[in-house]
Amino acid sequence: MYYKKLVGKRVYLSPADIDNEVKFMTKWLNEDEDLIYQNGFYRSLLGEGKVKEMLEKWNEGPYMFSIINENDEFMGHVSLFNANGRSLTLGIYLASEFRSKGYGSEAMRLVSDYVFDELGYENIHLEVFSYNTGAIKFYKRVGFKICGVWHNERYAHGRLHDVIMMEYLKQDHLALREL
Numbered sequence: 001m002y003y004k005k006l007v008g009k010r011v012y013l014s015p016a017d018i019d020n021e022v023k024f025m026t027k028w029l030n031e032d033e034d035l036i037y038q039n040g041f042y043r044s045l046l047g048e049g050k051v052k053e054m055l056e057k058w059n060e061g062p063y064m065f066s067i068i069n070e071n072d073e074f075m076g077h078v079s080l081f082n083a084n085g086r087s088l089t090l091g092i093y094l095a096s097e098f099r100s101k102g103y104g105s106e107a108m109r110l111v112s113d114y115v116f117d118e119l120g121y122e123n124i125h126l127e128v129f130s131y132n133t134g135a136i137k138f139y140k141r142v143g144f145k146i147c148g149v150w151h152n153e154r155y156a157h158g159r160l161h162d163v164i165m166m167e168y169l170k171q172d173h174l175a176l177r178e179l
Helices: 018-031 033-038 048-059 103-118 133-141 170-178
Strands: 011-015 063-069 074-084 087-094 123-129 145-156 159-169
Touching (some): 011 103, 018 074, 063 103, 103 133, 103 170
Parallel strands (some): 087 123
Antiparallel strands (some): 011 063, 074 087, 123 159
């Protein structure tokens, strides 16, 4: 069951319903080529039991939200973890059929408002593989900036790749909201 914890125009963020989401996630983590290859899951063999364990671990937190659309359909997750001082690490994914339709941007706005306005953090950061150019463009579009690079950090697709570090500062979020 889903609960309207953070509500937008076309999506809302709910506490996760892991038992309902395991089948979706198992399918996505085994068949969604973008999710598999852009995020490193191609090496993993993930049956429902392992996926449930993974989701339960992610749900330990401190914050994991299910992204739900206006038809109460589960579309993905946004997670906040590694709370450290005044910052959190973010992870987000949407099922392929919901990408490039504005749902991810709205979910990011909702979670950013929550992180900065309600929780009082100053920084959201993330890591993305350099070959995941679609995600990098998305993150930049919603306000993240590159703040560092770990060179030759990830071996994938037969070669070494950089890991891009990005951050989104509260001051930038407030400035974007005023536009």
